[in-house]
Amino acid sequence: MSQLSLKNLQKSFNEAHIIKGINLEVSEGEFVVFVGPSGCGKSTLLRMIAGLEDVSSGEIVIGGNKVNDLPPVQRGIAMVFQSYALYPHMTVFENIAFPLRVERLPQAEVEQRVNAAAKVLQLESRLQQRPGTLSGGQRQRVAIGRAIVRQPKIFLFDEPLSNLDAALRSEMRIELMELHKRLGSTMIYVTHDQVEAMTMADKIVVLDAGTISQVGSPLELYHRPDNLFVAGFIGSPKMNFISGTVIGSDGSTINVDLGALGTIALPRTTKIGAGQQVTLGIRPEHLRLGKGEFSLSVTPKIVEHLGIHTVTYSTLPAGENFVGLYEGDPKVNESEAHDVGFALSQAHLFDQAGLAIY
Amino acid sequence: MSDVARTTEVAAADSPAIVKPKRRVRASKPMIDRYRWFEILGLYAGLLVFLFFVLSPFIEGFMVSLKPLAQLFSTPYSFIPKRASFDAYFQMWQSVPMLGLYIFNSFFISTVVTLIVIAVVVPAAYAFARFQFAGAGLMLGAFLAVNMFSGAVLLIPLFRLMRSMGLLNTYWAMIVPGAAFLIPSSIWLLRTYLIRIPKELDEAAWVDGASRLYTLRRVILPLAMPGIVVVAIMTFIGAYAQQFIFALTFNSKSEFMPLPIGLFAFFGKQEVVWNELMAASFVGVLPVMIVIVFLQRYLVAGLTAGAVKQ
Numbered sequence: 001m002s003q004l005s006l007k008n009l010q011k012s013f014n015e016a017h018i019i020k021g022i023n024l025e026v027s028e029g030e031f032v033v034f035v036g037p038s039g040c041g042k043s044t045l046l047r048m049i050a051g052l053e054d055v056s057s058g059e060i061v062i063g064g065n066k067v068n069d070l071p072p073v074q075r076g077i078a079m080v081f082q083s084y085a086l087y088p089h090m091t092v093f094e095n096i097a098f099p100l101r102v103e104r105l106p107q108a109e110v111e112q113r114v115n116a117a118a119k120v121l122q123l124e125s126r127l128q129q130r131p132g133t134l135s136g137g138q139r140q141r142v143a144i145g146r147a148i149v150r151q152p153k154i155f156l157f158d159e160p161l162s163n164l165d166a167a168l169r170s171e172m173r174i175e176l177m178e179l180h181k182r183l184g185s186t187m188i189y190v191t192h193d194q195v196e197a198m199t200m201a202d203k204i205v206v207l208d209a210g211t212i213s214q215v216g217s218p219l220e221l222y223h224r225p226d227n228l229f230v231a232g233f234i235g236s237p238k239m240n241f242i243s244g245t246v247i248g249s250d251g252s253t254i255n256v257d258l259g260a261l262g263t264i265a266l267p268r269t270t271k272i273g274a275g276q277q278v279t280l281g282i283r284p285e286h287l288r289l290g291k292g293e294f295s296l297s298v299t300p301k302i303v304e305h306l307g308i309h310t311v312t313y314s315t316l317p318a319g320e321n322f323v324g325l326y327e328g329d330p331k332v333n334e335s336e337a338h339d340v341g342f343a344l345s346q347a348h349l350f351d352q353a354g355l356a357i358y
Numbered sequence: 359m360s361d362v363a364r365t366t367e368v369a370a371a372d373s374p375a376i377v378k379p380k381r382r383v384r385a386s387k388p389m390i391d392r393y394r395w396f397e398i399l400g401l402y403a404g405l406l407v408f409l410f411f412v413l414s415p416f417i418e419g420f421m422v423s424l425k426p427l428a429q430l431f432s433t434p435y436s437f438i439p440k441r442a443s444f445d446a447y448f449q450m451w452q453s454v455p456m457l458g459l460y461i462f463n464s465f466f467i468s469t470v471v472t473l474i475v476i477a478v479v480v481p482a483a484y485a486f487a488r489f490q491f492a493g494a495g496l497m498l499g500a501f502l503a504v505n506m507f508s509g510a511v512l513l514i515p516l517f518r519l520m521r522s523m524g525l526l527n528t529y530w531a532m533i534v535p536g537a538a539f540l541i542p543s544s545i546w547l548l549r550t551y552l553i554r555i556p557k558e559l560d561e562a563a564w565v566d567g568a569s570r571l572y573t574l575r576r577v578i579l580p581l582a583m584p585g586i587v588v589v590a591i592m593t594f595i596g597a598y599a600q601q602f603i604f605a606l607t608f609n610s611k612s613e614f615m616p617l618p619i620g621l622f623a624f625f626g627k628q629e630v631v632w633n634e635l636m637a638a639s640f641v642g643v644l645p646v647m648i649v650i651v652f653l654q655r656y657l658v659a660g661l662t663a664g665a666v667k668q
Contacts, residue, residue, distance in 0.1 A: 052561055073567030085562035089580040099566035101576075146566070 003028040003186055004049070004154060009058035011044055018044050020210040021058070026188065026203075028153075031180050034190045035197040036207035037233070043158055045207070046190045050079045050156050063153060073102075078147035079156040082163065084139045086131040086146075092118075093127040096145040117145040120182070137168045141175075148183065157189040161196065173199060194234055198222070206230050228354035231281050237323045239281045239348070242316065246276045254349065254357070256280060260317035261296050266349055270357050278357070281348035284311070284325035289332070292341020298322055299337045305329060423447070423636035430632055447641070450634040453624065456612060457638055460620030464601060465645045467529060467616055471536040471597035472590055475544055478537075479589060480582075483548035484574055488560065498549075501542035509539050509600060513607050520608050531608035532616065536597045544589045551585030552578065587653050598646055617642040 002025040011019035018041045026032050034042040047053040049060060051072035060067050067075045078099075086095050094101075096117055100110045118124045121141040131139055140160060147155055160176075161169045177200055180187055191197055197204050198218045206213040206221065206229070213233075214226040225231035231239050247255040247263065254268045256278055264280065272278075300312035312324040312332055324332075324340055332338055349357045393401070418437075422430060423446050425439040451457055486494060509516075516535055517526075525531045555578060563573040579586070602618040609615065617638075624635040 050565060052565070071567075072565040077565070079562070079565045081558050081562055083556065083558050085556065085558035087559060087577055087581075098563070098568075098576075102563075102567045102572065146562075150566070 002026060003063055004188075005059075005061045006049075007059040007061065009045070009048065009060065010056045011041075011048060011053065012056045018210055019048070019056075022212055024205060024212065024215065026186060028186055029184050030186055031177075031200060031202045032186075032188045032205060033197040033201035033203070034188065034205045034207055035192065035194055035233070036213075038192055039209075040207040041210040042190045042192075042207045046079075046156050046158055046188060049075075049154075049188065050077055051075055052079075073099075076153040077156055078150050078152035078154075079158065080140075080143045080147050080160050082159040084131075084143040084163075086139055086142055088131055091128050091130060092123060092134070092142050092145075095131065095142050096123075096127075096149055098146060099150045113149045114145075117149045120148065120179070121145050136164050137172055140164065140172060144176075144179070148179075153186065155185060155187040157187065159190055159192070162191070162193070169196075176200065194236065198234065204234075206233060208233075224356070224358070225281075225348065226356055228279060228281075228350045231348055231350070231356070235283055235285075237284045237311065237325060239283050240320070240322050242280045242282075242320055242322075243318065244278055244280055246272050246274055246278055248274045254278075256349070264294050264344070264347070266344055266347055268349060268357055272351065272357065277352050279350040279354075281350060282342050282346065284323040286342050286346040287324045287326070287340045288342065289326060289330055290339055290341060293344045294347070295339050295341040297337050297339050298324070300324075300332060300334055303332055303334050419636045419639065423633050423640060425633055427629075427631065427633055444637075446633040446637040450624075450631075450638050450641075453631060453634055454620070454638070456615075456623070457620065459613065460615055460617045461642050461645065463529075463614060463620075464598060464616035464618070464642060467532050467536065467601055468594050468597040468646075470529070470533050471540065472593045474533070474537040475540050475593045476586065476590055478541055479544040479548055480579070480586065481574075482541075482545050483552055484578060486545060486549045487552035487555075488557070498546070501545055504539075504542045509535060509603055513603070517607060525608070527609050527611045527614065529614055532601055532604045532614070535604050535608070536600060539600065540593050540596050544593055547592065548582070548585050548589050551588075552582055555581050591650055591653050594649055595646065 004024075004026040006022050006024040009019055009022040010017075022045060034045060036042045044053060048055055051067070051070065055068050062075055062077070072079070087098065090098070093114055096114045097110050100113060105113075114127070115124070118127055121144060123138065123141055123145060126134060126138060126142075131142060134142065140163075143160070157176075161172050164172060173196060176187075176189075189196075189200060201218055203215060204218055204221055205215050208229045214221060214230045216224075218234075221230055221234045225234060228241070232241070242258055242261065244256040244258040244264070247257050249255070249268065249270070249272045251269055251271055252267065253265045254270070254272060255263055255265050257263050258280065266280075296316075298312070298314040298316070300314045302313040304311040304313075307329065308327070310326045310329055310332060312326075314322045314324070316322050326332070351357055421437065421439055424442040424444065426441065426443070426445070429436070429440060454460075485491075486498060520526050520531050520534075525534065559577050559581075560573055563577050564570075568576070601616045605614075605616050605619045609619075612620075621635060621638060621642075624631045624638065
């Protein structure tokens, strides 16, 4: 049974329609990541689940109860804010104890629960310090500590790592995943960083302009994106898109005219009328140097040597940008044309509306 | 053996280090803060002129309080007292027996005004800083407009109001208008301060089950303390300064007189006891000084550091 379900959830601020009908089921213990570009409504959606924003229409159901009009504390959620929102005048202990003080729990239980949380988060030696003396990662842990002492059913994280530097971010990412394993509670995590989404999530919810673009496991989204938006959003560097025109389809293959690049015959069971505009997608990491099932010649403008990878940036005859990602340090030079190829099974095809054709 | 070697190493490392810090201290000053000697001289000279301009009435007042009365009218006038004594500071209590009460009244009126203003302003400023309600902008504008009238313009309507409410010749006659004129600007001041406290702190407390009042008491007020202290100091000084006009108009009972009015007692029929007047003024200002020194300790800047990452 699902623990959290959103039913046709909508939100408007005056005229602006921010959330345009979200339906989502989250089961117990899942790590769900809301991901999308800034302004797609992911934070608003999280704040609606938290009870910080009211619902314009639709339903939020947690554990079988409609919670639209309940305050956060009665929804059984706890939230970690992007800015940590620690109380600077209180010690770490009092910061973590705050929700318990609100509940007026006896001192002995407060101490026991705070110490347990501090142990999980390795904050035991910091309990008597003020947040101002802590590093970013430690502050983040205090904020998480404040969330876990209440033993909520659902944790909500609003871009919790975006204020940390890159090294600390990947460290905290691992810590959060370990925490999720240990506590086994449901976590909903908002981020604009698709790497965080891919690495942490059991289930990714890709949001685009207030609607769900696709829901699925990280690898589903990677291998079978439903549409152009998800295909372009998941994966780094971004998927290459080449526009073309359908020549014909017979139920087993679709022939696409790619202009100056020639024609490509993709194995697809869908029939599609000739003359339709389509978009071919191929991930940079699926390209191989030399000839493949389909090949084209590119001239890199910029070549980045990262040691483990080499990334090339070139422009196709029709003006599209084309990125290649190759393992190791192969011989590709700027302004020197070379052949690249890819397997037909790894190419994606999208119709005029941007929907994937399989 | 190695120990010996280490000590010589340390010593060798130390000796140039003694010379180095001196150079480093000079070099460590940022370029933007470096001045040449004549610039520094100019700065201090300017400071001196400014301070003298501001403080000379006080210096002269203090000098006068130290002189015997006869010396005040001697020609040529001597700025520095010839025979300085603190006699006036003892004499004044006999010349004006109620002086102690006047000083107490001043202090008492200002304290009550400050307490009333704080009690009213804190919730009001919180509301203006955090809630959106109809007429909020209009009310803030009206508060600003009230500030543009000085109390003196409204003396006659205020007098009628006081009379009909039966407040004339009581402490309230000085406390109520005093507080009323200080509340609007204090709301503006504290509201600005509260806006700077991140809204996420309220939201985090709300998510954790705290009520608005609990949040105000446990989170916002402790963080707003420096702002509240500023408001308290401004109000106290303001109340001390504006007593004169209200006390003069709305009160005629000498037992309620604050110091500025009480000082008139030193104006005799024949002569003004200037030295005692000055001495009384200085003693009367003393409580304010003490309050400010006491409150200033709470003006801790940067208390919000670490609340959110900016």
